[in-house]
Amino acid sequence: MNFQEISNKRRSINFFDTDKDVTEAQLSQIVELAANTPSSFNLQPWNLMVLRNPEEKEKLKSLAWDQPKVVEAPVVLIVLADKAGWQEGHSTFEKNWQEMLKSGSMKLEQREWFLNATKSLYDWSPEANLAFAAKNTGFFAMSLMYAATSLGLETHPMDGFDHEAVRKAFKIPDNYWVPLLLAVGTMKPGLKLHPAKWRKKYNEIVVSF
């Protein structure tokens, strides 16, 4: 499939086939394809919790407007946006720094510059910090959806859940915001999709002031 086809094929699916699994091989293929996603200073401030266990999915469903797809999809991802991803000492920050030294894209004496760059952009306000995490994790989640589509699977990104209750029930640390849940699976057979919803056109997207 080319991108035009993937873009048209990707739809948010409400009804999943409960007889069809997403294998670990498929899931890791999706995630590693999406891992190519660009991010601010390559900080990759995203993580995933993978829910397959029916009890875990039932627990999530009860906090997610009782949406049947939360249990019907074989895999539900709790997508996590890491607000601490720019901080000195964070494991990804430090691994990224070491890899940049190794490849020669940064030099030891640029450490102070690098620390100040991320601090100045993501620590000037709580909003900037949250937007950094949510924006980059938005990039990553979009890539997950396209990757799944390209591999013949279906997804549904979900906002309908109690953010604080999910955080508590799944013991999610304070450095994370939960921007979405993502159901992954195969469409229930025999269903006919509605036409795609209305979208804004170019001249409704472009603005000037």
Place this chain on the structure above:
Amino acid sequence: MNFQEISNKRRSINFFDTDKDVTEAQLSQIVELAANTPSSFNLQPWNLMVLRNPEEKEKLKSLAWDQPKVVEAPVVLIVLADKAGWQEGHSTFEKNWQEMLKSGSMKLEQREWFLNATKSLYDWSPEANLAFAAKNTGFFAMSLMYAATSLGLETHPMDGFDHEAVRKAFKIPDNYWVPLLLAVGTMKPGLKLHPAKWRKKYNEIVVSF
């Protein structure tokens, strides 16, 4: 190109060919491909300012760490995340509602439910409101990058700018957060790309608590 190829081909390009334009036809093709992006309740809380004029790009460059690509890329997009996109009366909210009525996916008597759904999710805290805008606009910006790659163009998403100064200089209304600038163009000829940066692997992305 299939998605694997697009995912590998998409790189953040630092040096653009100043002799090669991005035509209006190309830009609208990118934007309308990306317009298929899913969003929370189909609210599409994103907009773009399109900068082509050299003086406008110089003004932006002076507020964006003086990055040469801001003027060298033929098109620079100021990507806008609309925090008000879930509110009753917002033009996209109301157009979306009318289109859902027309298609039969919502009924008139569900208006109250729909209003309460978005309000309960995006108005319980300023964080939830900002995360809604930044996450969905992250989806959209990622789609713009893949769409550009699929059409043979290059991009660079940028965080290195003074958020408040850009907002002021370009008269951006208060309902918008500016999650990124996006340069679009063609790579300067004769350059050799460095290998892609390190990325987290599946087992570094998946977490449990």
